[in-house]
Amino acid sequence: xxxxxxxxxxxxxxxxxxxxxxxxxxxxxxxxxxxxxxxxxxxxxxxxxxxxxxxxxxxxxxxxxxxxxxxxxxxxxxxxxxxxxxxxxxxxxxxxxxxxxxxxxxxxxxxxxxxxxxxxxxxxxxxxxxxxxxxxxxxxxxxxxxxxxxxxxxxxxxxxxxxxxxxxxxxxxxxxxxxxxxxxxxxxxxxxxxxxxxxxxxxxxxxxxxxxxxxxxxxxxxxxxxxxxxxxxxxxxxxxxxxxxxxxxxxxxxxxxxxx
Numbered sequence: 001x002x003x004x005x006x007x008x009x010x011x012x013x014x015x016x017x018x019x020x021x022x023x024x025x026x027x028x029x030x031x032x033x034x035x036x037x038x039x040x041x042x043x044x045x046x047x048x049x050x051x052x053x054x055x056x057x058x059x060x061x062x063x064x065x066x067x068x069x070x071x072x073x074x075x076x077x078x079x080x081x082x083x084x085x086x087x088x089x090x091x092x093x094x095x096x097x098x099x100x101x102x103x104x105x106x107x108x109x110x111x112x113x114x115x116x117x118x119x120x121x122x123x124x125x126x127x128x129x130x131x132x133x134x135x136x137x138x139x140x141x142x143x144x145x146x147x148x149x150x151x152x153x154x155x156x157x158x159x160x161x162x163x164x165x166x167x168x169x170x171x172x173x174x175x176x177x178x179x180x181x182x183x184x185x186x187x188x189x190x191x192x193x194x195x196x197x198x199x200x201x202x203x204x205x206x207x208x209x210x211x212x213x214x215x216x217x218x219x220x221x222x223x224x225x226x227x228x229x230x231x232x233x234x235x236x237x238x239x240x241x242x243x244x245x246x247x248x249x250x251x252x253x254x255x256x257x258x259x260x
Contacts, residue, residue: 185225
């Protein structure tokens with residue numbers, strides 16, 4: 001018997017209030033010290049074409065950081081799964097549906113991109129210096145801004161670490177990430193920065209909140225003229241989340257690290 005073609009399920013989408021998350025780390029959502037976006041890469045996205053032949057693409061969702069809500073990741077997974085047995089005439093129809101539903105749950109317009117798996121380069125390269133081989137003694141595994149040590153000589157640099165780890169506040173499961181930090185007009189002692197980032201190892205927080213806390217602590221210690229913090233979190237449930245918080249709009253192409 002032929003199975004009926006199903007429809008999408010926007011009712012599965014659940015929101016998280018950004019203001020509630022920010023208040024726990026002392027940020028006023030009506031007076032944010034940064035701009036930025038959350039980039040969601042969804043690797044398990046498929047739908048039925050006009051002749052019911054399945055199609056697949058990588059889906060990228062870009063949510064502005066000043067949206068009223070974040071979307072809860074498991075609910076987005078369930079919502080996207082509902083496209084698998086839904087027929088669409090073309091990709092424009094899919095993008096229109098996604099934009100309408102996700103923008104509504106976030107309370108702000110979002111950008112949607114369908115990326116061809118065969119033709120597009122889905123990765124990128126990091127620039128800067130890796131902190132991971134520095135000799136540091138780690139004793140603290142909850143975020144501690146007191147670990148950060150500013151340097152007197154102002155400068156600019158980009159650094160990153162692959163050993164970042166925090167925990168999901170809902171499930172308690174580990175969230176691994178590459179954290180990229182670029183700054184100008186100040187300087188942070190690199191060993192202290194690595195120790196600070198490792199101190200998140202047992203901290204429970206949403207990806208977006210984690211990156212915002214790092215940004216807040218760095219800005220309070222370094223008084224930088226420019227600062228950006230970008231988190232490339234590894235995928236869970238076929239989705240990776242990449243928050244960016246910065247003093248300036250994104251000035252370089254989005255980089256997707258190879259292990260994502």
